[in-house]
Amino acid sequence: MSDFLIDEELLAAIDMGSNSFHLAIARLDHGEVKKVVSMSEKVQLAAGLDDNNNLTDVAQQRGLACLSRFVGRLSSVQANRLRIVATNALRQAKNGQDFIDKAAKILPKPIEIIAGREEARLIYLGVSHTMANGGRRLVIDIGGGSTEFIIGEQFEPIYTESLQMGCVAFTNKFFADGEINVKNFNKAVSAATKELLAIANVYKEEGWETVVGSSGTIKACRQIIINLGWSDEKQTITRTGVEKLKEKLLKYKHISELDFEGLKEDRRAVLPAGFAILYAIFNVMDIDRMMYSDGALREGVMYDLLGRFKHEDIRDRSVQALVGRYNIDIKQAERVVKTAQKLFDDVAESLKLTNEDSDLLRRAAYLHEIGLAISHGGYHRHGAYVLEHSDIPGFSQIDQNCLSHLVAHHRRKIKADLKNEVLKVGTPALVYLCLLLRLAVLLNHSRSDQMLPAIELTVLNEQQWCLTVSGDAKQWPLLVADLHDEQAQFKHWNIDLIIQSEKFID
The missing domain is CATH 3.30.420.150 (Exopolyphosphatase. Domain 2)
Known part of the structure; x- marks a missing residue:
């Protein structure tokens, strides 16, 4: 993904409201978003919620047919310049994931179900810019x-x-x-x-x-x-x-x-x-x-997307606000962030990881100790709960679920069956990010600015990673023990973690 947009490049937003679905396509004109295409259809998704808050098949078909028509107008818009957000009807629908799975076969980007206050923030952004x-x-x-x-x-x-x-x-x-x-x-x-x-x-x-x-x-x-x-x-x-x-x-x-x-x-x-x-x-x-x-949610979504390209991402401001609110140890967080970025850069090409994956890992690294504000015992679980259920400006429910899983699995034992839960929320990339964060946290267990050994992570194949550690293992006895314990955890998720160094002896 490019880090900026130039004039004439297109942005697009699909707003899947409870009454109407809207599509807006715009070009960037001297820093302002100028609409060039606007479509709206009364889908009335909320009218399709039955007594048990399930979307009926008829309502789902109305929605999918509308999205198919919208996609026909998106051929000139790159996928990374499109956002698709859904609001109250899909927030309420118990079978909303079924609809999202069907829509995924049509749409070039995943649907983001946004919380009510996030919807409000984006609406204000759309109105204030117009x-x-x-x-x-x-x-x-x-x-x-x-x-x-x-x-x-x-x-x-x-x-x-x-x-x-x-x-x-x-x-x-x-x-x-x-x-x-x-x-x-x-x-x-x-x-x-x-x-x-x-x-x-x-x-x-x-x-x-x-x-x-x-x-x-x-x-x-x-x-x-x-x-x-x-x-x-x-x-x-x-x-x-x-x-x-x-x-x-x-x-x-x-x-x-x-x-x-x-x-x-x-x-x-x-x-x-x-x-x-x-x-x-x-x-x-x-x-x-x-x-x-005339400004509304779809305009706000595009301005928010534009901010991300301009490095004015509200999500980063939200992360820093959480760091302050929960009194997170910022020095330790930044140590883990730095190590996580190094490990990510080592394997990004081999694992086909994206800039968005890098951003997600960085934000999780800043927030991995957020649960300590509640209790030291099982703080990874407390942190996961906070991130899943809080209203965090800029984040969709999917974003928050991904953050939650990264924090939930950054320490302690991981069970084999939990890998499937992670895959349901994200993709194999989310599994890889969980493992990268675990390594970054482990490598900084000393909570010290003392120099770590030089490390390099390589992907040998889909099921084998190799962590090369330079230096004499005797200098870091606890790190040696921790890394060997971690091999068993990686194995639960079908990854063999090979630890390699001339002086790194069992």
Whole structure:
């Protein structure tokens, strides 16, 4: 992967939302992302969740068919310049992995299921890059399965939250039969209000100067209010306009009767539920007016990807924040990082490891002792749990699972059957990274800046690695013992670790 992008090179993002799937392709123009292709399809993945939170076959087929059409537009985009993110519907689906496995046969890159707060961060990034005004903003994005709230300044979010309410989920719950009446509408508003009360006080105390909405529900409501002449001179959504729209909406008896000018057919079914959420937001958050931004998750994904090429990767900032928060011994972490990088460089070509693999190993090396903040006993397991279940900006669930496995297996015995668990999460590369991290940690057991013996790791074949150690073994008796113990652990994962040196004697 190149370390930078030049003008005219393409970036792309696929946003697999709970209501709609979006594809955006853009070129880099003087540091700014300029869209050249934009596609959107109402897949309504969330509507395909059954009573047991499993995606139905019909819903999966809708999603796969849409992704197949999107892939047809990606021929000019290199795979390392594409990101594919999935949100609430796949977060909730118990059989989400089945869908991901099917999609993997279609897509050039794996799907990243992102946590709610990571979704919020990326939405804010997309909105902030597409708006000229500064100041403190409250950004709100009503999706199909969840609604994100972000307070931020410039390009930096301050508070991020994702609430379990969305236009598709609320349609299924409160407007499933298509009927529109005061009772159904009030139930939806009450449910949204209950969710909002969990964050309202904290957000209002923090405060904001402007409110910005994004994505389909808010876009549709704004357009209706504009068309009816109920917006202000800046075409913002006002509290008065929202109240008038409520009165007009409740005059209809059924979703099929909705005839607002400009309302798309595929938006009609979810409008009452989406508007009920918007109505509750205006009331609970005491909002007078809301602007609209075309920037959303897919734009944020592309700007985040651009940052990675510019060495402004949010994931590295998140790792350093975790190092500080959990009081990790930074000197020891950096020793392990340095050794891990040396071992990686030795074998990267032979094992076909990538720059992304190098980044993953480096981040795991910084965080391998994170569990010590909880307890010394079994701290690798505590660390693995923290990394799997925390909200870590910039990381998808897959990223965090990979980090978790690296930390979980960096010490103590490893069982043969655990290799299959690692393979399910990643690829053979993740198995190799686990073993490289184990060696890097082992070689730094002394926790000292004293010179280590010169080492070189080579791959003889798929099942044999050779660690060459220069110098007299008698200088490092504990290292000798540890390396020979480690041979047995490597063998559990079908790797023969050969230790070789003229003076390195059993």
